[in-house]
Amino acid sequence: MPTILGQNQYGKAENRVVKITRDGDTHHIKDVNVSVALSGDLDDVHLTGSNANCLPTDTTKNTCFAFAKEYGIESIEQYGIHLAKHFVDSQPSIHKARIRLEEYSWERIAGSDANANFIGADEVKHSFVRKGQEIRLAQVTYDGEKFEILSGFKDLTVMNTTNSEFWGYIKDKYTTLKEDYDRILATSLSTWWRHTWTGEDDERNPNWERSYAQVKKNILHAFVETYSLSLQQTLFQMGSRVINNRGEVDEIRFSAPNKHHFRQDLSFCDLDNEAKDGAVYYAADRPYGLIEATILRDGADQRIPIDMTNL
């Protein structure tokens, strides 16, 4: 049976690049995981075994490390832009580059930390503790003409201990869920958002660090302020707040596991366990409801893939 070559891409995945910047004796860390995926005129590599058009994955790895030294890592978006542009612009056989990045954040071990109150924050110049919050994400795609920049994060776990209800849903013969007028709403948020910037008619790069901080702030603000009748409604509020307040973002996608907290039945020992009195919950880890949604600016195209995975 004849076969044909379909979609293909290649590159070195999960390069763990750690860049230390020294500002006198004060140090800064950028700790990233960068994955390169290249595509283009690569039929011969697959069909005939000729590697004439193949830039080795080993070279793509070396380039990741060399660029961290040459250009630094100002933001993961900017670092990804440098890499994507380099692979496409320097290699005639490479027509498209997709760079995926994760960033692990570190903060200075400070005097306020209970484990480190032996020293003042100002004095801590080169000692860090890995931050437990979200992992920041970026995906940079470049086709020789324009960029597509997605930013995001994963694993930001948030909880509202009230102001969440769930009732009025479909009930059929399999439904056992009780309506709840005061429940815990908790989720571990993963999200991607797409920037309007494509680099085509605007050479100036946005301030990626500031944009990230502001988008995250808007998401958290909406989580705090929304009186939730479902996680779906909360996601829509979070997305709308980002689109309305951040002109640089046209589309945002959320994937939110509903981290169920069930009020434990304590009637076996004659204890009431009502939310209004401060209840004891059973935190179930699986199964979990998985709520996903894309929120768009009116008129914008939906381009973030539905099943976007993290790396």
Ligand SMILES: O=c1[nH]c(=O)c2[nH]c(=O)[nH]c2[nH]1
């Ligand atoms: O916020 C929720 N959305 C649902 O669709 C759902 N389904 C369910 O069982 N609990 C919840 N909670």
